Amino acid sequence: MVSMNSCVDLETAPKNKFTDNNYWTSQSKAEAVLNTAYGQMFGSGYYFNNEILSDNAYNGRAGEQEFKIVMGSADATNGRFTNEWGDCYKGIKTCNLFLENVDKVVEMDAATISRLKAEARFIRAFLYFRLTNWYGAVPLFDKSITVDESQTIMQTPEADVKKWIHDELTEIVADLPTNKTQKAVDKGRITKGAAIALNARVYLYDNDWANCQLECEKLIGTTVNGTYAKEEKYADIFLPTKEYGSEVILDMGYVNTYRTWDNMRDLAPLTAGARLSNIAPTQELVSSYRMLDGSAWEDGDGYEGRDLRMDATIVRDGSTWKAQDGSSIIISTSNKSTTIDGWKGTDGKNESVTGYYYRKNYDATSTAGAFQAGLNLILIRYADVLLMYAESMNEQGKMNANIWNSTIKPIRERAGFNASFCAFPTASKESLRADIRQERRCELALEGLRVFDLRRWMKLDNISNNIVVGVLHGDKFADNGTKLISLNPVDFTKYYFAIPQGELDINKNLVQNEEYK
Numbered sequence: 001m002v003s004m005n006s007c008v009d010l011e012t013a014p015k016n017k018f019t020d021n022n023y024w025t026s027q028s029k030a031e032a033v034l035n036t037a038y039g040q041m042f043g044s045g046y047y048f049n050n051e052i053l054s055d056n057a058y059n060g061r062a063g064e065q066e067f068k069i070v071m072g073s074a075d076a077t078n079g080r081f082t083n084e085w086g087d088c089y090k091g092i093k094t095c096n097l098f099l100e101n102v103d104k105v106v107e108m109d110a111a112t113i114s115r116l117k118a119e120a121r122f123i124r125a126f127l128y129f130r131l132t133n134w135y136g137a138v139p140l141f142d143k144s145i146t147v148d149e150s151q152t153i154m155q156t157p158e159a160d161v162k163k164w165i166h167d168e169l170t171e172i173v174a175d176l177p178t179n180k181t182q183k184a185v186d187k188g189r190i191t192k193g194a195a196i197a198l199n200a201r202v203y204l205y206d207n208d209w210a211n212c213q214l215e216c217e218k219l220i221g222t223t224v225n226g227t228y229a230k231e232e233k234y235a236d237i238f239l240p241t242k243e244y245g246s247e248v249i250l251d252m253g254y255v256n257t258y259r260t261w262d263n264m265r266d267l268a269p270l271t272a273g274a275r276l277s278n279i280a281p282t283q284e285l286v287s288s289y290r291m292l293d294g295s296a297w298e299d300g301d302g303y304e305g306r307d308l309r310m311d312a313t314i315v316r317d318g319s320t321w322k323a324q325d326g327s328s329i330i331i332s333t334s335n336k337s338t339t340i341d342g343w344k345g346t347d348g349k350n351e352s353v354t355g356y357y358y359r360k361n362y363d364a365t366s367t368a369g370a371f372q373a374g375l376n377l378i379l380i381r382y383a384d385v386l387l388m389y390a391e392s393m394n395e396q397g398k399m400n401a402n403i404w405n406s407t408i409k410p411i412r413e414r415a416g417f418n419a420s421f422c423a424f425p426t427a428s429k430e431s432l433r434a435d436i437r438q439e440r441r442c443e444l445a446l447e448g449l450r451v452f453d454l455r456r457w458m459k460l461d462n463i464s465n466n467i468v469v470g471v472l473h474g475d476k477f478a479d480n481g482t483k484l485i486s487l488n489p490v491d492f493t494k495y496y497f498a499i500p501q502g503e504l505d506i507n508k509n510l511v512q513n514e515e516y517k
Helices: 027-041 044-053 065-071 079-104 110-135 158-175 192-205 209-216 234-238 283-287 308-313 382-395 401-406 408-414 429-443 450-456 501-506
Strands: 248-252 320-322 328-330 377-381
Touching: 027 079, 027 110, 044 065, 044 377, 044 450, 065 079, 079 110, 079 501, 110 158, 110 192, 158 192, 192 209, 192 248, 192 377, 192 382, 192 450, 209 382, 234 308, 234 377, 248 382, 308 429, 377 382, 382 401, 382 408, 382 429, 401 408, 408 429, 429 450
Parallel strands: none
Antiparallel strands: 248 377, 320 328
């Protein structure tokens, strides 16, 4: 996407040249503004750092604002609170400006304008979903506002924001193409499937099982709104060769040289050329991957014969890493290892503090050393829709063999599990709930989604104060694991971010969330 300097914070009047009436003279100029909004929809930093807020990953170097949130030392001046708010409203402002001006472009036909408007409305809804997820009640406006308005606007209740999001996503579907009718040059832009899948996710996060079911059924077993299917091999989903593949519903577009991300530079093994280990997968995540017969992993079982998704997601002791020059590297993370990937504990070294590194989303075609990658980062994929559907049906007491066989079974089969473990179990709703939640964790690990599942399941407080990472020593654990978080965390029972202090100072009508008062 084209990168442009776009908009400033909510309280600042738009001053960019592209808002002038004389700008809106061609389709290419209008699309440049919309492409700016695409770039503002989400970013790689949020994608990876969201995992720090869950039990899947640990920020061992304490260099991120998310670390302070988990440790309980964050207040309303925390940079993550400020940036999430500001970045979302920048994107919303760009969308509003586009929607208010695109009709001035006389050279575009009505159908094209309707499609581009639908894309902008999707991005705006996506941004409001980010905001209300993190902050609860937030200012909601669907037009450009003045400086005076920005300093007096009040928050809209969370339920009303989400109703507005549902209405927007439902209305725009008719004006969007499917992934199969979309022109090749438009690959990566918003489709019907993306609008429906996001709507399903909004319902899921509210535990609105009936409506989540209805949205998922618009994509499962039908091609009316798009043609989607799971990839044959799990590891292939996250490779450059599978961009815009059958499983991708919504992703962030990147292009080598022009728009890249380099987060893997601080996630990959050091012997692979990385700079340091900033975020490391936890032992809890690794332990959640079962043996291929379906039995739970136990200390001493080792890494062989495990869920295939584990090695596709995480680098561990003995893993093979394909370097950018095509060579293969064997990674050693034993604490007795003489290699620079050896585990060193919490002494401030650059190695992984947990003994594990990231593999998922590694682009072997990225720039050596700098890790500048043009690989798209997937935000919603078809397997997630299958999991949402399975959870919705089970929570309504509707799970049966047919539903299981079209959702959980194919996901487990791809993970390499034995046939008996893939078959529909005769079990209680509660037991099936545990199975489905387990599949969500392993299937979607390190994709930035775990924290939202923990929040809606009211399990986020489980990671506070008591997280035991179980640091790996070769193939054994150290004294029942090592506690890496032991300070006094904030009370997560309300699960909201703080309204940024800077916004409260400017707008006296904003009300701070309870746990930060």
